[in-house]
Amino acid sequence: MSDRAIPLQQVLAWSNGLMATRARSTSSRRGWRSRPQPDGESLTGVLLLLDPRHELRRLAAGAGQQRDWWPGLRFVDSFAGVAPEYGTLHAPWSGPYHPADHGLLIPAEAGCTHLALLPLPRSGGLTGVYNVGSHDGPAALTALEPAWLDHIGAQALASAERQLQRARLLCAGVVDPLTGWNSRHYFLSRVREQVAASVRDSKPASCMVIDVDGLGGLNEKHGVAAGDAVLFEVGSIIEAQVRASDSFAHIGDDEFAALLPATPPQFATRLAERILAAVRAAPIVTTPGKLEEVRVSIGIAGLDPAALVTGMDRKSIADEWLSRAQAALHQAKRAGGDRCVAS
Numbered sequence: 001m002s003d004r005a006i007p008l009q010q011v012l013a014w015s016n017g018l019m020a021t022r023a024r025s026t027s028s029r030r031g032w033r034s035r036p037q038p039d040g041e042s043l044t045g046v047l048l049l050l051d052p053r054h055e056l057r058r059l060a061a062g063a064g065q066q067r068d069w070w071p072g073l074r075f076v077d078s079f080a081g082v083a084p085e086y087g088t089l090h091a092p093w094s095g096p097y098h099p100a101d102h103g104l105l106i107p108a109e110a111g112c113t114h115l116a117l118l119p120l121p122r123s124g125g126l127t128g129v130y131n132v133g134s135h136d137g138p139a140a141l142t143a144l145e146p147a148w149l150d151h152i153g154a155q156a157l158a159s160a161e162r163q164l165q166r167a168r169l170l171c172a173g174v175v176d177p178l179t180g181w182n183s184r185h186y187f188l189s190r191v192r193e194q195v196a197a198s199v200r201d202s203k204p205a206s207c208m209v210i211d212v213d214g215l216g217g218l219n220e221k222h223g224v225a226a227g228d229a230v231l232f233e234v235g236s237i238i239e240a241q242v243r244a245s246d247s248f249a250h251i252g253d254d255e256f257a258a259l260l261p262a263t264p265p266q267f268a269t270r271l272a273e274r275i276l277a278a279v280r281a282a283p284i285v286t287t288p289g290k291l292e293e294v295r296v297s298i299g300i301a302g303l304d305p306a307a308l309v310t311g312m313d314r315k316s317i318a319d320e321w322l323s324r325a326q327a328a329l330h331q332a333k334r335a336g337g338d339r340c341v342a343s
Helices: 008-020 026-033 055-062 084-088 146-171 184-201 215-222 224-241 265-280 314-334
Strands: 043-050 073-076 093-096 114-120 128-134 205-212 247-252 255-261 284-287 290-292 296-303 340-342
Touching: 043 146, 055 146, 114 146, 128 146, 184 205, 184 247, 184 255, 184 296, 184 314, 205 224, 205 265, 205 314, 215 224, 215 284, 215 290, 224 247, 224 255, 224 265, 224 284, 255 265, 255 314, 265 296, 265 340, 296 314, 314 340
Parallel strands: 043 073, 296 340
Antiparallel strands: 043 128, 093 114, 114 128, 205 255, 205 296, 247 255, 284 290
8 A cells, every 4th residue: 555545544534524514514515525535645526426307406406505515516417428437337446537538527627647436336316426536646545445445435425315315305494504403494393293292192391492692792703604603513512412302403593492292391401401511511612713602591381281182273382382482581591591491
């Protein structure tokens, strides 16, 4: 293997980062142009997906994802004529880059001298080829064992599937475009469903609304981008505390909400205290080298199944339930913030 060999830990770190990113993060905006590579090596990556019916392209356009938001991802109707090697590509291939043969994959102005093609065969679902161009000789990753090359290609494809699934959810109004979490529309639907479930099963539930204290002042001090970063990090902290059975969403501006099935308010308060402690313990980077201590306020409202009867208007009950949680939140903020109030 060459002196620029890629440590396998670096391949794993790259693939884990690719799968962990959300749509608004810088990493996902780099997209599939970010490749596993040793220090000092310059590479260009393009993930080419087969899209004969233009379904994937319509999804990208419908979700408002312009080309800049899908860097390194391209769609084609057919692999025929894309590159000479594509016709018989059943295993990873590497060789010299020729503009006449490979210009449709990576433009000549990118300055590549060698090319690696990693096929991504699939029985159903997405299929494509991960194309990696190197600027100073064969890419070090071509010296990896075939199983690791398969892993790199599979992770690139899985990441594309995640982004396209997110586009489907965005088109349905289920996902918030800023953070990538569930949207207000989704959350209100889940609250109405929970009202019906509580009537049917005679089990309580709790609704929790969480607000980031002082986010407006932070936006003024450090800029909106810093405020968005704080919102995203706080949301990640909250999401790590809620259960898999709970519904978590970004419902607008600096507010998040969690729906807790089969949970009376006294147990929801315990979760709220854990969220408050987790946020206090995690200062957030707002600008390079600057950590900001952030606090949240939480309002909780319970749903008592004994007060519900079959045939009641679920929407009215759901709206009133959420309003009680928001009223409790306002009490918490008026009391100074960094606390929870249950109604």
